[in-house]
Amino acid sequence: MIPLPFQRSLTNKPIMALSDIRRKLRELTITDKLVEAIGTQAERAVHERTLQGKDMNNRKFKPYAKSTEKSRKKQGRSTGNVTLTDKGFMLSNITSKREGSKAVVFFSKTAENNKAHGHHVGTKHLPPRKFFGIGKKLAGQIMAKTQAHFKKVIG
Numbered sequence: 324m325i326p327l328p329f330q331r332s333l334t335n336k337p338i339m340a341l342s343d344i345r346r347k348l349r350e351l352t353i354t355d356k357l358v359e360a361i362g363t364q365a366e367r368a369v370h371e372r373t374l375q376g377k378d379m380n381n382r383k384f385k386p387y388a389k390s391t392e393k394s395r396k397k398q399g400r401s402t403g404n405v406t407l408t409d410k411g412f413m414l415s416n417i418t419s420k421r422e423g424s425k426a427v428v429f430f431s432k433t434a435e436n437n438k439a440h441g442h443h444v445g446t447k448h449l450p451p452r453k454f455f456g457i458g459k460k461l462a463g464q465i466m467a468k469t470q471a472h473f474k475k476v477i478g
Contacts, residue, residue, distance in 0.1 A: 355421055357472050361465050362419030362426030368461045369428065369454065370414050376404030379456035407454060413438045428455075 369379075376384050384405035387395065392402045408414060416435040419428045430436035445451030457465070 358421045358426050365428045366419040373454045374406050378453045380458040384452045385450045407442050
């Protein structure tokens, strides 16, 4: 149950007008702005977490294969944290949009989407590294943002 704030008159009768109640109920619906903010938050979290070498559940990615490590060293590239970054195109291609009351996070280019899919589920030469999703930590942050929005609206 969501308590609606109202004042009482000197006769102790509620004085909140029906129009005020309708306005409050409209404000309680998830706004476009909130949905867009949630999408942006999820988009950034996936990007930042992946660059830290962590999957959607905040666990470190499986390390590079010895052959990959050797190749990367030869190219003068990092061999420490696995960040799913070669040239940076895939992660920089993550975007989000609002579809009705849902936030959708996706890769806008097919090639980057296919690359991400291979990293996420694994291929013949790559182990699965489940980076593209919302784990418990991010879900909690999104829930907190949503609750804060509703508390602000309710007053």
